[in-house]
Amino acid sequence: MADAEFEDLLFAYAAGSLDAAARARVEAALDADPELRRRLRWYEAVCDGMVARLPQPPSLPSPDVIVAAARAARRNAPRGFFAWLAGPALRPAAALAALLIVAQAAIIAGLVGERAAQEPVRALTPGAQSADGAVVFVVAFDPQATEADIRALLLKAGGTIIDGPRQLGDYRISVPANRADYAKSLFEESGIAEYVRAEEAAK
Amino acid sequence: MEAGDRDLELLARMALRDEAAMKLFYERHRAMVGRLAFASGLGEADAAELIQETFLRAWNAAPGFRGQSSAATWLRGIVRHLIADHIDAAVRARAVFARPAPAQAEDAPEPDVPAPGYGPDKLAELAEAKGCIDGCLAKLGTLHREVLSLRITGPELKEREVAKLLGVPLGTVKSRTSLALRSLAACVERCIEGRESGG
Numbered sequence: 537m538a539d540a541e542f543e544d545l546l547f548a549y550a551a552g553s554l555d556a557a558a559r560a561r562v563e564a565a566l567d568a569d570p571e572l573r574r575r576l577r578w579y580e581a582v583c584d585g586m587v588a589r590l591p592q593p594p595s596l597p598s599p600d601v602i603v604a605a606a607r608a609a610r611r612n613a614p615r616g617f618f619a620w621l622a623g624p625a626l627r628p629a630a631a632l633a634a635l636l637i638v639a640q641a642a643i644i645a646g647l648v649g650e651r652a653a654q655e656p657v658r659a660l661t662p663g664a665q666s667a668d669g670a671v672v673f674v675v676a677f678d679p680q681a682t683e684a685d686i687r688a689l690l691l692k693a694g695g696t697i698i699d700g701p702r703q704l705g706d707y708r709i710s711v712p713a714n715r716a717d718y719a720k721s722l723f724e725e726s727g728i729a730e731y732v733r734a735e736e737a738a739k
Numbered sequence: 740m741e742a743g744d745r746d747l748e749l750l751a752r753m754a755l756r757d758e759a760a761m762k763l764f765y766e767r768h769r770a771m772v773g774r775l776a777f778a779s780g781l782g783e784a785d786a787a788e789l790i791q792e793t794f795l796r797a798w799n800a801a802p803g804f805r806g807q808s809s810a811a812t813w814l815r816g817i818v819r820h821l822i823a824d825h826i827d828a829a830v831r832a833r834a835v836f837a838r839p840a841p842a843q844a845e846d847a848p849e850p851d852v853p854a855p856g857y858g859p860d861k862l863a864e865l866a867e868a869k870g871c872i873d874g875c876l877a878k879l880g881t882l883h884r885e886v887l888s889l890r891i892t893g894p895e896l897k898e899r900e901v902a903k904l905l906g907v908p909l910g911t912v913k914s915r916t917s918l919a920l921r922s923l924a925a926c927v928e929r930c931i932e933g934r935e936s937g938g
Contacts, residue, residue: 544898544913547920549808552815553896559816566807571859573807578862580809582923584771585872586891587815593773597787599762605791606761606798684760687751691806692744 546572550579567694567712671716672698672735673723676706681728689726693719706731746810753801764810765794771811772818779822779894789825793818823896857924864931871930875923883919890916 542565548554549562566572673695677686690697694715700707711719716734723732746767752760772793776786796817804813857865865872879887889901890912902909 540913540917544916547916548890548898550812550815551891552812552817552819553890554816555896563805563807574859574863576808576812577866578857578924579920580812581866581869581872582876582887582920583815583891584811585869585876586887587771587774588873589876590774590778590892593770593777593786595783595787596769596773597791599765599769602765602791602794603758603762605795607758609795609799610756684748684752684755684757687754688744688748691747691751691804694805694807 543575546576547579547582550576550583552583568714570714570718669713670710671713671719673709673711673716673720674706674731674733674735675709675723675729676704676731678728678730679705685726685728689722689728693722695719708735743809747806750801750804750810753798754804761794761798764797768811768814769794772814775815775818775822775892778892779826781822781826785825789818789821792821796821819896822894826894856921857928861928862924865924865927868927868931871927871934872923874930875926878926879919879923882915883922886912886915887919 545554545558545562549559554562566576689695690709693709693711695709695711698708698710702708709719720732720734723729746764749760749764749767753764769790772790773786776789776793777783779786779789781789793814797814800817804810876884876887886901886905889895889904890898893901893904895901895904898912899909902912905912907915
């Protein structure tokens with residue numbers, strides 16, 4: 537895609553005018569390129585400035601009305617573990633799990649199949665960097681850290697929990713490779729991570 | 740704590756169904772959402788309903804917010820799509836006709852020589868100068884202000900609809916937007932330099 541075209545798309549993203557498909561394309565590009573995030577800040581500042589120049593609204597609903605609406609929505613929403621399991625937070629983990637199942641099936645098929653004489657199938661190892669360019673960190677959080685603290689940290693780092701808490705109370709967190717250094721420093725400086733290490737590839 | 744960090748924290752708490760966080764989040768962003776809702780030409784009751792619906796959607800979608808954009812950008816996407824979905828053609832027309840009439844060509848000629856492009860670090864630096872951005876937006880030529888206004892705050896989301904409203908080809912909408920943004924960046928840069936030199 538030409539630069540000028542993508543710049544226009546990035547501006548439209550900041551303006552909030554893109555449809556879901558175009559938004560997903562821009563977000564994938566933002567995940568892959570930290571420079572784009574810095575460019576986005578400029579477009580966001582321009583859009584914020586333009587909106588701030590609109591006339592002040594004559595009236596606004598009170599915060600209590602908004603909270604009451606949210607409370608009513610919450611009463612009607614599915615609850616508990618299964619709702620969380622079905623939620624968007626776990627979609628990447630579900631996709632990874634599906635990928636692992638397919639990979640395992642391929643390995644098993646290779647082992648029991650009739651083509652044993654051929655070159656053996658190589659299993660994916662839990663590596664420092666997976667095929668999709670993600671880096672896995674093992675992180676143990678301070679027991680006093682709240683779930684909100686951890687969620688906020690993961691949002692900022694662009695990380696997704698792919699496993700945990702494990703027996704020792706730590707988590708495996710996947711981060712896009714190009715954000716790995718940034719994420720590591722965020723984890724280390726967060727004040728809520730007791731232990732951080734990049735997972736090493738199995739030899 | 741930076742504004743972005745504060746929003747991330749509030750959205751993380753909203754994902755855990757913290758109503759106090761929802762209240763704070765609403766107080767931080769209601770003016771922005773309210774301005775867009777009222778500027779769309781909706782009546783007071785409809786605009787209030789749309790504002791409520793925007794924050795309800797934000798409440799429901801908070802667990803999926805991944806922080807690639809600012810919370811304001813994320814909310815802008817929600818409210819503008821709600822506006823586009825909810826208002827009918829007559830309301831759209833009212834909103835458009837309530838805006839300033841298109842400028843005469845001599846009012847704000849489009850420059851032949853484009854302003855310089857900027858790298859990501861420079862743009863991020865310019866983005867921090869909110870006062871300069873406000874001042875430079877006020878000084879934009881009519882053609883540039885008009886295209887930015889329609890694309891950021893207008894009821895139409897698609898560029899070809901904006902092109903129709905302006906009576907120009909689609910390519911002109913994009914190039915005029917690009918020129919407007921570049922001349923704005925150049926103005927903000929001059930403003931920052933002026934501040935630093937005490938001028």
